[in-house]
Amino acid sequence: MNRQAYDILQCLYQEPFISQRLLAETSGHSLGTVNKCIKELIESGYIDDSVSMTQKAYLEFAQKAPRRAVILAAGFGMRMVPINTEMPKGLIEVNGEPLIERVIRQLHEVDINEIYVVVGFMKEKYEYLIDEFGVELIVNPEYATRNNLYSISLARNYLENAYVIPCDIWCDQNPFNKHELYSWYMVSDLVDNDSSIRVNRKMELVTVPDNSAGNAMIGICYLTKSDAAIVKKNVENLSKDHRYNESFWEEALYNKDRMIVSARVLHSSDVVEINTYEQLREIDSDANQLKTDAINVICNALHTVPNKITDITVLKKGMTNRSFLFTCNSEKYIMRIPGEGTDKLINRQQEAAVYSAIADKNICDDIAYIDPESGYKITKFINDARVCDPFDHDDVAKCMKKLRAFHELCLTVDHEFDIFGQLEFYESLWKGEPSIYKDYKKTKENVLSLKSYIDRHASKKVLTHIDAVPDNFLFCEKEGKEDIRLIDWEYAGMQDPHVDIAMFCIYALYNREQIDDLISAYFTEGCDDIIRIKIYCYIAVCGLLWSNWCEYKRNLGVDFGEYSLRQYRYAKEFYRIVCEELDSLNK
Template structure:
């Protein structure tokens, strides 16, 4: 049977035959296709002449009918800012009904009750589904660092006559059927430049080439047992390759620039993937989740209504926070939402004091609002900006000049950032767990032994940024073509030796020793004493361990920073040795 014949047979099995015209309407195929397909189904023994299914047809349906469903609900749902800080995307409500509950009910309507939900982010909020609907939860512990290919791998053994469903889909009509005769992948008739596939005349899903548009991918999929076995094998192959850590599970469906299964094409209003706050607002303007604390805060700070907050888009997820860009009354703003565990890492009252100190000094971006209790912050968006390129030494020299001019302002606040105390503090947040590094205690002892040398060196404490990394230097060009550099994100700022900022810039940039030496010379205008240079090497080691400990705390929260954390630990070990060698030369 071809696809058209399968659709027509399925329509006859689902509802007794009345006439060809009604069959055309229910199957979605033209009257001509219906006529040809009915004749073929009779000829091949799937239909009797009285238009009733044969035993052969019933057996075919029985073999291929849905048995299981896998719902993907592990991810952050980053594009749903600011809602994703409060509610996982599967529990967004449309007309008072959570998305995932609607999907489960629709599966139950067609007799599918063997349902697996892959969870990760805010996994505890899905636990109630076990008792309410009898689903089984599978926990993806790698949801923060790997994409949903790795979620599917955890449930791959359950694939076989199965639906695969993203949890953020709202379907006006039930997209599932009691009977399925072939595999398919659901796409919308809405065209989008974000899609990587398009439907051709044969109902195949082929990859989009160039800058063309494709059919909006909805992600709901059905796999018959034969195709599920192939996909299972492909998923395990891809998941074993680190290059696919960020891949979607659909990668397993491609072969020679097209999917191995055909399209199921639906109208744009039948199924909607809810990716953003505004999509939710368009679908249900009274949804409970629209009452976001962040949106309410933004509207009050800007003296407007929540409806005036539009064009909300997620910005790149930072190492500490989530931020989103939005429009309001013709202007653009950025709002920061503190990330996981930052209530322990950051003193927001101290941060607010820092911003008050640097206000109107043309050092940072323009702060519209900051809450010293929860860390919410709103800043004006600066057009035509870029961050410092740490491999461009012209950029680096400009950043060091900016950094030195800020330090020379000798600003004072009433709190310190003590490097050695912070190392101990971050370690205390591990809650008694041992370090993941086997030689941690030796490395820590080595780093702590650098303190006497640092203490002996002359220094003048001033307000220090602490997180003066390349990404926090914003270059912008105004209408007068004058270049301005702003230093942003002052969460960790406090009183400290300002030379710490040089070390921080270098270790975030993954600099080698030659690059570190050059950066030091930029700051000191080629006049850095050897004792100060060695002191900065000490800071490289100390700050390396500091951020390594910070990464270990975040790792315990399920947030892994990969190469960054490993490199910071290496700085702690390598620059301890470099300092010892340098001091040995001096003696």
């Protein structure tokens, strides 16, 4: 049976047949289509000659009736900054009602009580739903590194005759029914440049070419038994392929250039996917979540009001913080919000002292506000800036020249970045848990043995950036000339400035040849073997330092993949290289 015939049958289930013209009006199909479908339904035995439903039709409804729902609520909701720093997106309120509660109530209205909620980020916030609404929570432990394709894989056994629903949807009218006869995926009639699909004349969902617009994807889907089996198989295959770690679950709906399910089109005013702070403000200007600490800080720091804060856009999530871009009074700014566990990692009073020491030195970005207590920071956005390309020789040479000029200012602050002390500190944050590396104890012992060489040959301590990595060198233009700014001074303190060289190398994941090239770019006059070996020592020590840091962050649910593994490798490999170099010098 085709989709149009199912639509006609659905209308006949809801209201007895009166006339084909009325049936055309209620179904949305033409009179000719209605006439054709009635003949097909009679021939296939779903209705009789009086256009009344048969037992076969009632059985069809019973077999395909919705029985359960899966709500996807595991993700960070990164585009919801700054709200997502305080509340998961599913609990955002519209007119005083959390989005996920509205969805659950609408499901209950059509007698769907078997509801699974896949949670991850701030999962504890959803725990009350178990008692209040009788839902079952499915925990996605990999929400930080994998998209909702993995979430749906955890619920793949519950997709038969099920609705799949994103948690950030607000529907004016209940989008669910007690009866469904075919699988569908919901889109709106709104044209969306970010959409990858459009509705064709057959009500199929087909892919659109790159740089073309499609129908806005709402994300609610219904799957019958047969289609659920196909999706389950697709999900199982795709979720095993790491190339799909960042993919949305809709990948499992495609067969070549189209989805295996039909389109269900709603008017854009009837359903809203709330992805951003400004979308929430537009739909409910009095929403409680609009009154976030971050927005209040911006208002106080820039002497403005909330509705003057516009164009809020999430920036790429950093290793330590979450940041977002916004416009206020025609000026662009970046606000930094400290990430998970950073209160244990970074002393914000010391950071503020560093910014005071480098003020007016034309070294860093322009600070509009910094709070030594919370760590909130507002900086002016640098237009048309780009980061250093660590594999571009000219970029690297310019950055090393800038870095050395900073070191030669010999600035001072009252605190030190103690590399060996921090190494022990990060390990202490594991709270007694052993390292994930089998040979950690021996590796640490080897690295600590390098301290005596470092102490003998350490340079005079000056204010050192510590995190002078390629991503923190910004190339921009000032007064018509190229300028380089060094940003993100969270870890800065008094230290041997050559530590910054080591940090650049290990973040860029350089091999030994590239490391030697970088050292030459910093020491244009040449670098003697004693200093070079000391930098190798720093590479080993700092590799273990950031490996320990990564292990702590991993315990918080944040995994840095290859970066973490490579840092540990630096600790082992450069300990060996130092030993070989020292043996060679002593011969």
